[in-house]
Amino acid sequence: MKTLLLAVLNIVLLLVMPAVAFSQQSLISDPEIYEKKHFQAQCKVAEFADGFIIRQDINNDGLIDAVVNEGQLTCDGQKGPQCNDDGCTNNFYLQVAEGGYFMIATAQIYGYDFVQRFGNMVLAMKMHPRFCDRTEGDPCIVTARVRGTKFVTISKK
Template identity: 65%
Template structure:
């Protein structure tokens, strides 16, 4: 019995020793998502160019703090515009600004584009997406209305 007890204690101590190493794997705040993303593409491309719509600053979660949305369709990499875009659209990254400062990414979506409009007193995204995201097979884009709540997207409707 005492050997078993010593093994349990040793396992608990080892477990406690490993806990601090897990903390750095949590998402770190970015000072500026625009600089972060531009640096990423400058490493990937010999010549990276960014259109005026590459980064949009707006309050996406209705908290009064300006957040950010990047549009990868506004990137030209070595002469190819929107290198990560395909028939499903282009990647958009959505960042929230923390009250303490810094940004964190809450979502990535591959969309054709979006409108940011007011509905029932709150700002929402109406994302235009491939029809299959609305479980359709026609050619008309799916329109998914989403609101940002507590650091995540909440789907309000799809049509």
Template identity: 60%
Template sequence: MKCLLIALQLLAACLMPFAVNAQQQLISDPEIYEKDYFRKECPGVSFDDGFITRLDINNDGIIDAIANHGAITCNGQKGMGCNEEGCPHNFYLQVKEGGYFMMATAQIYGYDFIKRFGNMVFVFKMHPRYCERSEKPDCEMTVRVRGAKMVTISKK
């Protein structure tokens, strides 16, 4: 009985990577994926030039993508999902095997992508509450992407 239990645990451990991968579906292109989604939500939607930004956000040499929902106009109203805390931005990483996955979503006013101490980092401009404040100035959160995670370096 104990041998059977060990064998089942080993089998489960071997299959675990497949189960994890099955949870996150790869998409071929985030721009097409997002535009198709919003075309279903809002017939006649339009997308400004800043809707998709393509750059290497995790320093792996592969170009990734960021979708800015503030650059969407639906029925004359700009910024789908935007509110007093900013606009949704979806961050997609491209994998070397091909395809992208969404690694994060952030409600932000905007961002700068700059080099600090030899690494590319985001400086998110956010609502003051993200820095435990109720009033201006806006929160500036410095974030580095390591692998497939965003790591907060500082907040001010």
């Protein structure tokens, strides 16, 4: 019961917190510089693999957004220090027309794909099975569309 409650809470936070976070944060000029600076301060030696940041339009607005995969960080010799059984932390940043970026969401996932559904690109995030009310088996696939500044869940399999 406790695990189910935590899973539901995580999904609610994934969907609700971006709007709250946007109203409380200022824009950053470049998420890559911002994130790398953070980890260079946290680690004695920080190394970033090619997949550390992926730049692509995640909300179908024509602006190039950014996704930071902390699993592609090696901190003091440890690859993906924040990764665990739930996956690795991914930070999703949206670019705004006025210039700059803001973080829309943080998710602990195994990975994600962008797929086309009904003419729009959507995120298919691979997550721990508990997010689909299972205790084991294949990863749960949570499909979400970014609308404005929110992740909207389309389906869970």
